[in-house]
Amino acid sequence: MTQRLAPRAILEIVTVSVLLVLPLGSDRLFDSYYLDLASRIIITWIALLGFDILAGYTGLVSLGHAMFFGLGAYGAALTLLHVSSSLPLALLAGTVATTAAAAIVGYLSIRTQGVYFILLTLVFAEFGYEVVFNGGEITGGQNGLASLSTTPVKLPGLGTLDWSDPTVAFYLALVAFVIAYITARWIVGSGFGSTLAAVRDNQDRATYLGYDVAAIKRRAFVISGTFAGFAGALWAQHESYVSPQLLHWTLSGQFIIMTWLGGVGTLVGPLIGGAVLMYFAEFLSSILKNWLIIFGLLYIFVVLYAPQGLWGIVMYPPWKRSR
């Protein structure tokens, strides 16, 4: 195929290329703080991928996404504090715990539809938050858990990977994200992915074509939660600190804003939304503490007039759209 590269491919290549060399500029071209910010954005991207699979591709908006993010974070944190300071183990524990929770919550929530589904996920999210907030010694209560340390990994002949080194941490996040992104692309492009679209567009007809809609939704829910949990575990290690706020439904709300602003249902859109929001949050918070209001207004505009979001406008500008 000698066609021109699709816009998305260009974006993907450029982004990864820039990110690969980003650490080189740290302390030379820009303050090292921005490397840290970049890491956090990339980790959030992983959570957003999961959110878009559920909300954008399957049509299920969950206010419990933050709960899974926080669960992954706490799972990793507790592992690091009480079991072992091996990072891979912590990541695994956080992710697996979240997958299990997502399976349970998903199985229970999928029985409801539409508005009731959103509200039920909200109730579960609040439950999770309350448990962690009031978890006393175990969860650190409202203060959370801090000082999470990981042991460096010795690579024979290559040196040591110290996870607390900003550059190492950045590449860890980047590698994790690339794996997550490739996985997400594969999922939505697979046969299973097309059934998600069917469920989103007309789940009634999908049933009468022979699709087990409930099972498809459950699977999507678990996949989505797993992405969030993995991201949360990475976050815990990166920040070396977890707090109940990571589970609060208002964080799910931020995921919603990021996703819709960027372009729901495109995988790339939410990433753009997330990057823009988090970047400007850092910038604007010194000028305007309540920077979120700007994004709130933009978000309202998008919901009403441009539901395809930023990326949708790039891909299908109004003058090109055939719809």
Place this chain on the structure above:
Amino acid sequence: MTVEAILTQLLNGLTIGAILMLIAMGLTIIFGLMDVVNFAHGAMYMLGAYFAATLVARTGQFWLTLILAPLGVGILGFLLERVLIRRLYGRDPLLQVLLTFGVAVVLREGVEILWGPNVQTLLPPSALAGSIDLLGIQYPTYRVTVLVAAFGIAGATWFVLSRTNIGLIVRSGVHDRDMVDALGIDVRRVFTGVFVAGSMLAAVAGVLVGPLRSVQPDMGNDVIVDAFIAVIVGGLGTVGGAVCGALLVGIAELLGALVIPGMAKAAIYIAVAIIMMLRPAGLFGGRRAAT
């Protein structure tokens, strides 16, 4: 645990439930009539408290504020409905959730910008300071007033809904929107009216609760989940259900705090989740089961 302690907590729960009841009533009618899951409803409650705090601080008139603050919120609700909410009628209910959620975010941030992040003080009228004898215990006069006021307003709302023409139109609209339309009544006016009325009810709740709870920018977010729970438990669309749901939640929360401190709310949430899964139409069967 003495009888007095239990009784006090029961009354506290009733008070909070009464506040929640005003919020839930508006929320449930807005949903029942317009299919709008109004996430911004908590913001109306918050704005009621904030308007009241400013008005009382400036004028020292609590009772006047109780009327003016909700009116102010009503005007805002009117603008909101006309400019934003009505653009999404008839479309995917999901979009409405998303929209009202955005409005809630903007209002919360806006309040923090205008008033700052600190807690505002809203003082009750000095005439209502102190406590009175109630059922053998000393209970704060102001709280008793809140109970009386809340139930009074709820009663008045019930009266309007069940005994007046407007109420009949609203109830018919909840039942069958298209029929009301077919009868030649401007449904859009009814929608606006209901949205404004619901917002004002929430605002009144905010004014009443101001002296009891801290008036800060997160109060809207803090209450909206409980409001949804009350509405869901009672049944989306039924006012009576909302009332019962709210009182149940209030009492459960506070009595629960006595029995299982810290985990009371968590236990309530699990109970609600179970109800939602088993009886999505609520304990009193709302207009819609899980659709």
Place this chain on the structure above:
Amino acid sequence: MSLLKLQGVTKRFGNLSAVRELDLEVAAGERHAIIGSNGAGKSSLFHMITGRLRPTTGSIYFRGTDITQLAPHKIARMGLARSFQITNIFPHLSVCENVRLGIQAQPPRNVSWWAGRSSVADTARHAMILLERLNLSNSAEALAGTLSYGDQRRLEIGLALALDPVLILLDEPTSGMSLAASHEIVDLLRKIPQEITLLLIEHDIDVVLKLSDRVTVMHQGEILAQGTPTEVERNPRVQQAYFGNAIGSTIGATDDPRG
């Protein structure tokens, strides 16, 4: 053994009986039409066969298996497809994607994580063939929701065909269509291979006469008459109920009315 068998099927909604003690058999390869005025219980019948509703009493057998309590998607997987009276397609997906969803729903071209490139190409090929038959090839990339009503109705049937089913239930396939468009649909249905059995609900008598070899007439939840189109046409009870003696009044009743 009949392909589809209903025994004593009853559906009550509270005090209302939509369907009463209904026995029906459809043989493989048959083109069987169900007619009757509104409220006769035809749609309820389809809903029960496809699993949307549970019969209050009675049993339904498909290919020898009792499907009475089976979930709708499982019934569909057994080879029982259905088209809807009110168009029920995937409006935001392209026409081609619509059809592909139907094709990949059934083994051996199952939805699969591991769908290799060859099976994806295979599905695409089948989709294009089906679109040709439906006369929708030109609209393959268009969003299904933007199609004209007639095209959407054809896609509606196409979705059922895509399943490569054994039995298709067609709920008023020509509903709301002009004469010319109806003829197109009838042509389409006529070309469906004999291995696929058709059971259709229709109001248009012409369509019924052109298409079916057996007709069942329903009235108030019960079967009023059954037989070939001509037999049914001449049935005096049927005439009385529907045709008001206008059609088929040439010869008097020659068949005994069957209940």
